[in-house]
Amino acid sequence: MGWNRVAIIGAGMTRFGELFDRSMEQMTAEAFTKALADVDKGIDPDRIEALWFGNCMGSLSGNEIPSGAVLANALGLVGKPASRIENGCPTGSDTFRHACMGVASGIYDVVVAVGAEKMCEKPNRKSLLESGRIGNPTFAYSQTATTLFAPQIHRHMEEFGTTKEQMAMVAVKNRYNGSLNPNAHYKTHITVEDVLNSPEVCSPFNLLDCCPQTDGSACVIICKAEIAHEFTDEPIYVAGLGCATDPLYYHEKELLTGFACTGGAAGQAYKMAGITADEIDVAEVHDCFSGVEIMNYEDLGFCNKGMGGQLVQNGETSLQGRIPVNPSGGLMSKGHPIGASGIAQVLELYNQLRERTGERQVKIHNGYGLQHNVGGYYIAVSVVSILTRTL
Amino acid sequence: MGWNRVAIIGAGMTRFGELFDRSMEQMTAEAFTKALADVDKGIDPDRIEALWFGNCMGSLSGNEIPSGAVLANALGLVGKPASRIENGCPTGSDTFRHACMGVASGIYDVVVAVGAEKMCEKPNRKSLLESGRIGNPTFAYSQTATTLFAPQIHRHMEEFGTTKEQMAMVAVKNRYNGSLNPNAHYKTHITVEDVLNSPEVCSPFNLLDCCPQTDGSACVIICKAEIAHEFTDEPIYVAGLGCATDPLYYHEKELLTGFACTGGAAGQAYKMAGITADEIDVAEVHDCFSGVEIMNYEDLGFCNKGMGGQLVQNGETSLQGRIPVNPSGGLMSKGHPIGASGIAQVLELYNQLRERTGERQVKIHNGYGLQHNVGGYYIAVSVVSILTRTL
Secondary structure, eight states: OOOOOEEEEEEEEOOOBOOTTOOHHHHHHHHHHHHHHHSTTOOOGGGOOEEEEEOSSGGGGSSOOOOHHHHHHHTTOTTSOEEEEEOSTTHHHHHHHHHHHHHHTTSOSEEEEEEEEOOSSOOSSSOHHHHHOOSOTTTSSSOOHHHHHHHHHHHHHHHHOOOHHHHHHHHHHHHHHHHTOTTOSOOOOOOHHHHHHSOEEETTEEGGGBOOOOBEEEEEEEEEGGGGGGTOSSOEEEEEEEEEEOOSSGGGOSOSSSOHHHHHHHHHHHHHHTOOGGGEEEEEOOOSBHHHHHHHHHHTTSSOTTOHHHHHHTTTTSTTSSSOBOTTOHHHHTOOOHHHHHHHHHHHHHHHHTTOOGGGOOOOSSOEEEEEEEETTTTOEEEEEEEESOO | OOOOOEEEEEEEEOOOBOOTTOOHHHHHHHHHHHHHHHSTTOOOGGGOOEEEEEOSSGGGGSSOOOOHHHHHHHTTOTTSOEEEEEOSTTHHHHHHHHHHHHHHTTSOSEEEEEEEEOOSSOOSSSOHHHHHOOSOTTTSSSOOHHHHHHHHHHHHHHHHOOOHHHHHHHHHHHHHHHHTOTTOSOOOOOOHHHHHHSOEEETTEEGGGBOOOOBEEEEEEEEEGGGGGGTOSSOEEEEEEEEEEOOSSGGGOSOSSSOHHHHHHHHHHHHHHTOOGGGEEEEEOOOSBHHHHHHHHHHTTSSOTTOHHHHHHTTTTSTTSSSOBOTTOHHHHTOOOHHHHHHHHHHHHHHHHTTOOGGGOOOOSSOEEEEEEEETTTTOEEEEEEEESOO
């Protein structure tokens, strides 16, 4: 037997931003009710058989342990199966992957994947990444997300001549796209000069090279492909799912100018979908820092290794380019509430492939979209999903 | 399409106990290598395509964030997909459920479910349950696991005349069974008088009514049923999987003399397996406290509501009884390292159904075994799995 095919039939999200006034439960309930309302032909919530909840930081950020059962209560789905997935920065996309497997398994017909994170409230104890250290001297002290990603970018600049200007172009592009997205955290335009003149956080990243700390929630409703037309005439199908891991420490990593796990996850997803990178019309990728998006282009196969800087400089990843990347604004402009980020990427692709994103709509040729996250403690895990208009 | 059937082909665990000298990675590596060695016809680790890791307390208990990628590294499975599942006390069984869905989906052929918890080291910050409070005044202060479970047991005593002596009989039975299990945390015999004379922790629980704080890891290797005979002539198949949630707070719970989510999860699993409770030969259930096992008998359908105390008093759940429960020693004697507990229950059933557990072997008639956990924050989630000798 192969796998039972899976379709997306509705998607919803909160505005991403500083949502100090809203609890985890309130944010997820809003994303869920918007996803229900988004189902074209309507859906009785009783049809939903199981729930997956993506939350990364969990109890690290406060007094709440946002478990599956808490979410089942928040969404009015008490009684149904509910599980929490945690997988570092790809937590949201891995939650989507697990919801898809639940349907693909044949055990559930209609399920929900919801992710949420509250990032803006100050933790009442040690920070996420400080808590993540395992004792390796490289990482045990003064570790932040920038210091984790910076060495790879420097190596990329050294080996391939990638420039800070090219990185700034990623930031400018994504901020422009975000200005067209009402749910984005940052909506103002910036220039390459703005990025280059913003304060340095950790070389080579200036402040405007970094994604913000963001609160938010996103939700998608999925079902087995055979029944999708009960709910909408335009379901979007899941074509491929991939997840891969890397060695934890630099001295064990073979690729230092990118992330091998991204290539691994993408390879699995392309193989499952039976397509190559050339057939992707639009992608939402993990741009936690500008330079990371450039490396993702290469790791995902959108260009050859070392050519990522040129790709953005030539405008090929802009809304009107050959392979538009992060039309939603990406993590850098839309924001990065970890457990929600991957699911919000899926939501954007769902709407892009249905050609209903207004001013930021890209051209759809082959009908394929790709979603990608990479990170986790030690940048050692990546998840990639490929969506398609046709079964 | 139905679901692709799943088989267990190997299982391994560490000794459960106080393992101060071993890291999470060391414990999981031992459980994994023992599971590999347990595969009758051998298995090349390269055949393993994906990994699920169960860990509940995670970063709450120290400086480590035990993510999927960390485990892929610990087990020598770098590159493969790896995800962490958290679902409160049923974390281990939900990890098994997700690994089964991964195979059932048709996406993976051979996968690993591994769980681990380090419970004995003192947390360097607030305790698990204190961190779990959400602000409800009932639970915000002085909450420990005993205070969460005690009210239900008192109500059960009040409504059905269940006695502290009957609860003590559960403790005595499970400690006896554990004395026959080399991997159990507690191996000494106790008497009903010992239990009744042990210090009161939280009425109606005395010290010997409570499971210990335990370190340990357990692992099972599963594959799609069609290829199971490549690995063993005696695979054990998965017949049913269930997971259900409850309201969080007492004032919303309808059942106060048991846990509705256990009945919900069991109902799903029985339906999927196409059997009733009468066909179960042996069960491993969530005996975090003696009285909880008594309520589980009822919620799982082994006897009518209110008759659980009689069931243990009549010896029907002893090794030689009609429906032996917790032949491994259960959480009370074997121990309860949360992320590992459910997987260790599956391991026990795997060996019981293969009739190779020596002195604690029960009689197998119909070839079905049932595994059960209940709990999580606010006792609002349960997971049940049913295993079978025949496809």
